[in-house]
Amino acid sequence: MYKISKTDEDLKVVIPDNFSQQINQLMFELCKHSGPVTLSYLRYHQQSDGSQRRAKICYITAVSLGLNTNTAKLLAVTVELLHNASLIHDDVQDKDQKRRGQDALWVKASVEEAICLGDTLIVAAYHALSKINTPANSHLQATVCRRVMETIRGQMEDLSPQQPLTEQSYTLIATNKAAPLLSLSVELPALLAGEPSLAKALSNAASSFALAYQFYDDLCDQAQDAINQEPNIVNIRIHELAGSLNASDEDIGTAKDDIKRKILMLLDQATSSLAPLPIEATVILQQTIKELKTRIEG
Amino acid sequence: MYKISKTDEDLKVVIPDNFSQQINQLMFELCKHSGPVTLSYLRYHQQSDGSQRRAKICYITAVSLGLNTNTAKLLAVTVELLHNASLIHDDVQDKDQKRRGQDALWVKASVEEAICLGDTLIVAAYHALSKINTPANSHLQATVCRRVMETIRGQMEDLSPQQPLTEQSYTLIATNKAAPLLSLSVELPALLAGEPSLAKALSNAASSFALAYQFYDDLCDQAQDAINQEPNIVNIRIHELAGSLNASDEDIGTAKDDIKRKILMLLDQATSSLAPLPIEATVILQQTIKELKTRIEG
Structure with a gap:
């Protein structure tokens, strides 16, 4: 151990x-x-x-x-x-x-x-x-159903997104795709432990983190996604900065910095959601948040 | 109504x-x-x-x-x-x-x-x-899981069957593919009503019927499945009769008659499984069985 x-x-x-x-x-x-x-x-x-x-x-x-x-x-x-x-x-x-x-x-x-x-x-x-x-079985089952369906919603919208994608519409799709299953990791235990308000706070933190992580992924994959025309928050930001013109290196740099700031903001949100909670229940999420923060700032 | x-x-x-x-x-x-x-x-x-x-x-x-x-x-x-x-x-x-x-x-x-x-x-x-x-929720859930997995087992084996297919191996695949979900239609109500032995008998009848119905489908699709090289019980029987030679019309006729007899036997099995059960619980399965029997004999 x-x-x-x-x-x-x-x-x-x-x-x-x-x-x-x-x-x-x-x-x-x-x-x-x-x-x-x-x-x-x-x-x-x-x-x-x-x-x-x-x-x-x-x-x-x-x-x-x-x-x-x-x-x-x-x-x-x-x-x-x-x-x-x-x-x-x-x-x-x-x-x-x-x-x-x-x-x-x-x-x-x-x-x-x-x-x-x-x-x-x-x-x-x-x-x-x-x-x-447990008598809570039906409740757990219903929660899983809801979260999986939200994930499918995100995936379905990602398959044929309304064009043109904006930061806002992409953020919604990315949240639906990434957040619900990660939320389950923390809300199922909290629900089973009879702590619905803890479940909600943990789930909020997990959602913010999941979106931050998706944006981090986008940051890493920016160039490849641009070539493959895959939706990517950095490229959406670049497009907003450069319009129909070819993006300059400066535009790309500015967009990356903007998205890094967004990620740090989301990680701060996640940390705030966790702040009032008992440390034992949140430590692994805290650690995960810190790791990503270090990667962005490092 | x-x-x-x-x-x-x-x-x-x-x-x-x-x-x-x-x-x-x-x-x-x-x-x-x-x-x-x-x-x-x-x-x-x-x-x-x-x-x-x-x-x-x-x-x-x-x-x-x-x-x-x-x-x-x-x-x-x-x-x-x-x-x-x-x-x-x-x-x-x-x-x-x-x-x-x-x-x-x-x-x-x-x-x-x-x-x-x-x-x-x-x-x-x-x-x-x-x-x-209901307190039986977990039990229903576990039953659904098992039946869906059995169906997937049949589907998976149907996707890449062990060659050469025999009547026996095909029957096993067809049973796995067709029987479990139909069984659920009758066993879930019986389990929830607290009647496990009734659930078993109904499920047996549903399984026999499901296999009979798959064979009936194969009978209807025999020529098309032969062209598409899709697994089909009638074509397996024809191959057993004719070996590597081209099948004669007589072989095809004999194979079809053999499979019809198999179907009627399966329907009789289904009827026997239902015989000792309360009529109200079995009437719609009985009717479904009778309809197929008429189509085969008619």
Whole structure:
């Protein structure tokens, strides 16, 4: 066992050493009725070895709010399953060839098989929830449904956005796409712990962070997205500065600085949402926010 | 209000006149958080106007087992949503251009958008379940997860079947693909009514019927499937009769007769499973079985 974070507080919430393997194994068990072919594709997808940051955020939040480790793991695997379902279906939709350094599943297998695995992971997430024996089950289930549908709303609008995209309309789409599933990582534990106002504050912080992270991604991908004509907040800003003229290097620099300021503002918003909350429940989000802030300022 | 069926018994379970509209409206409401674009595609898909036979079977079974009409409708919409999700994703996977006389959604919109709508309908099914206020909620949810995963197993194996297909291996794939979702239509009401052994018997009958119906479909599509090299039980039988030689008309006739006998046997099995059960709970399945029997014998 090791501490996830060193803060001023001597935190007691820890993540087991083999957390990732445990989560992967649980995902596998929850999918077992989908048969050996599906499971072999799940194993392949798991090899790409994501950070499982959402699962960790969820687990830490849950345990720090007094939920037992078994329940915390079920909540963590729920959000991890939904996140991976969205990655697998997104890769098909966006024709992204690579996922964490290996061929995306639709490239390795086929579009058809990637659709099936994504469907399986959505269903497995509800299977995980169904194993949490609580009268709040219906409420958790309804919350998951709402958040997944909001994500789909963002994805659907991203597929055929109203043209021309403005900073405002893009921000709305990006928020819908990125925020709801990250929110779940913190609001599910809070709801199950019987803390609805905590759930709301954590969810607000997660939403601000998710949007900040999407903008950070856009900052990194600006040049490539411009070539591929993919929606990108930096390029929208450049277009607003340069109009129909070719953008100068100065325009590009100004746009990047503007977006960096926006990101820092969003991170400050997230930090403010967390300020009044108990430190144990927020520490991993705080740490995540700090890491991104350092990258922007560094 | 009208009677769904005339049998010797004077059945009291009736389906409201505007049942289809009610189910469509409920589907729409359950999907509302997925946004206007998704909802417009749902409306388009609903125009294709299926029979909603599963929803009706589910509703009648539920009401006949003493569940209230509101709960019966929620169960009915759950199975209808799952069925439609499977149709929308199947059409993408099988590249079927038409769905009930109009362009399939992936043709009308795009593969990407059809993936999103299918995902939405899966999630909406769980949303419907979450609205049923019962301690059995987790159990219903787990049952749905299992049945959907079995369906995915069948679909996955159908996408890349072990070659050569035999009657036995094809039957297994067809059972996995067709039986689980139809089973849900009858087992969810029985489970919620606290009748697990009834759920099992109804589910067995539904499985036999679903396989019979798939074979009937294969009988109708034999020539087309042979051209498209799509798996088909009749063509597998023809291949077994003729070997590597060209099949004679006599071989084709014999194969069709063999499969017809298989279908009738499966329908008899379904009827036997239903025999010991209370007539009210089984009447709509009985009627469905009889209709198919008439088509085969007629």
